[in-house]
Amino acid sequence: MSTPNASSVAPPEGGRRGLFRRRPAAGTPAAAARDRRRSKQHRRLANVAGLMAALVLTGVGYSALAPGASAADDSTGNPSNAVEAGRELYTRSCITCHGDNLQGVEGRGPSLIGVGEAAVYFQVHTGRMPLVRQEAQAPERPPIFSEEEIEQLMAYIQENGGGPTLPSGDLRAGDLAEGGELFRLNCAQCHNFAGKGGALSSGKRAPSLEEANDMVIYSAMLSGPENMPVFGDNQLTPEEKRSIINYVQTLKAQHDPGGASIGRVGPVAEGLVIWVVGIGALLFGIFWMGTKA
Ligand code: HEC
Numbered sequence: 001m002s003t004p005n006a007s008s009v010a011p012p013e014g015g016r017r018g019l020f021r022r023r024p025a026a027g028t029p030a031a032a033a034r035d036r037r038r039s040k041q042h043r044r045l046a047n048v049a050g051l052m053a054a055l056v057l058t059g060v061g062y063s064a065l066a067p068g069a070s071a072a073d074d075s076t077g078n079p080s081n082a083v084e085a086g087r088e089l090y091t092r093s094c095i096t097c098h099g100d101n102l103q104g105v106e107g108r109g110p111s112l113i114g115v116g117e118a119a120v121y122f123q124v125h126t127g128r129m130p131l132v133r134q135e136a137q138a139p140e141r142p143p144i145f146s147e148e149e150i151e152q153l154m155a156y157i158q159e160n161g162g163g164p165t166l167p168s169g170d171l172r173a174g175d176l177a178e179g180g181e182l183f184r185l186n187c188a189q190c191h192n193f194a195g196k197g198g199a200l201s202s203g204k205r206a207p208s209l210e211e212a213n214d215m216v217i218y219s220a221m222l223s224g225p226e227n228m229p230v231f232g233d234n235q236l237t238p239e240e241k242r243s244i245i246n247y248v249q250t251l252k253a254q255h256d257p258g259g260a261s262i263g264r265v266g267p268v269a270e271g272l273v274i275w276v277v278g279i280g281a282l283l284f285g286i287f288w289m290g291t292k293a
C-alpha cells in the first residue's frame with residue numbers, strides 16, 4: 001500500500017528521472033531512440049490514414065461506377081435490341097402459358113397486358129416464373145434467368161403490354177418510423193409483425209420477407225402477386241414505399257444481433273436473463289468458496 005504511493009510522490013530523484021525520460025537531450029542515444037519511436041508511430045499513422053483513404057476512395061469509386069456499370073451491363077446497348085432479345089426469351093419460356101400477344105391462355109396463365117416490368121421483375125427474379133407446373137401458388141425458387149435476361153423480358157413485356165415500371169434511386173430513402181407504422185397498417189396482417197410470413201386462408205401463405213431485396217419488395221407492392229393487394233402509388237406514395245422498405249430491411253438487420261434470441265422478447269428480457277443466470281452463477285461460486293473455507 002505504502003510503496004507505490006511513496007514512489008509516486010518520491011521527490012527529486014524520481015521526478016528528475018521522469019523528466020529525463022520524457023525529454024532526453026538531443027543527440028543522446030535516448031533521443032535517437034525516441035525519434036525512431038516517433039517516426040515509427042508516424043509511419044503507422046500514415047499507414048492507417050492511407051488505408052482509410054483507400055477504403056473511402058474504393059467506396060466512392062464503386063458507387064460512382066456501379067450505376068454506370070449496370071447500365072453498360074445491358075450488353076445489347078440499345079433498348080430495341082433488349083426488346084428483341086426479350087421476345088426470344090418470351091417465345092421460348094413463357095408463350096405457352098401467356099400467349100403470343102401477352103393476352104394469356106385460358107386455363108394456363110393470365111394476361112400480362114398492363115402488368116408492367118415491375119411484375120415481370122418480381123415474378124422472374126424470385127424464381128416464381130416461368131411456372132413449371134400448376135400449383136396453388138407459384139413457389140419461390142432461385143431465378144433461372146440472369147439479371148440481363150430478366151431486363152430483356154421486362155423490356156419486351158413493358159414495350160408490348162405497358163404497366164407499372166420499376167423505380168430508381170435509393171429505395172430506402174424514407175422515414176423509418178413512418179415505415180414502421182405503414183408496415184403494421186398495411187403488411188403485418190399477412191406477413192407478421194416481424195416480416196416472418198404467415199398462413200393465409202385457402203391454403204396459401206404470405207412468405208417471409210427475409211430473402212426479399214429492396215427491388216423485390218418495391219415490385220411486390222407495385223404488382224400485388226397472388227392474394228397480395230396491389231399498392232399503387234395512390235395507396236402508398238413512392239416515398240411511403242421507400243419508408244416501408246427502409247423499415248423492413250432495418251428490421252431484418254436487427255433480427256439477430258447475436259446471442260440467443262430468447263423468443264425475440266426484446267432487450268429487457270435478455271438483460272434479465274443475463275442478470276439472473278449471471279448473478280446466480282456468481283452467488284453459487286461465492287457459496288462454494290464459502291463452504292471450502
Ligand atoms: C406453365 C405456365 C406458365 C409459364 C411457362 C409462365 N407463366 Fe407466368 N404465370 C402463370 C400463372 C398460372 C400465373 C398466375 C399465378 C401466379 O401468379 O402465381 C402467372 C403469372 C405471371 C405474372 C404475374 C401477372 C400479374 O398479374 O401480376 C407474370 C409477370 C408472369 N407470369 C410472367 C411470366 C414470364 C415472364 C414467363 C416466362 C419467363 C412466365 N410467366 C412463364 C403461368 C405461367
Ligand code: HEC
Pocket residue numbers: 126128137138140183186187188189190191200204205206207208209211212216217218220221225226227228229231244
Ligand atoms: C392480404 C395479405 C397480404 C398483404 C396485406 C401484403 N402481402 Fe405481401 N404477399 C402476400 C402473398 C400471398 C405473397 C406471395 C405471393 C406469391 O407467392 O405469388 C406476398 C409476397 C410478398 C413479397 C415477396 C416475398 C418474396 O421473397 O418472395 C414481398 C416482398 C411482399 N409480399 C411485401 C409486402 C409488403 C411490403 C406489404 C405491405 C405494403 C405486403 N406485402 C402486404 C400477401 C400479402
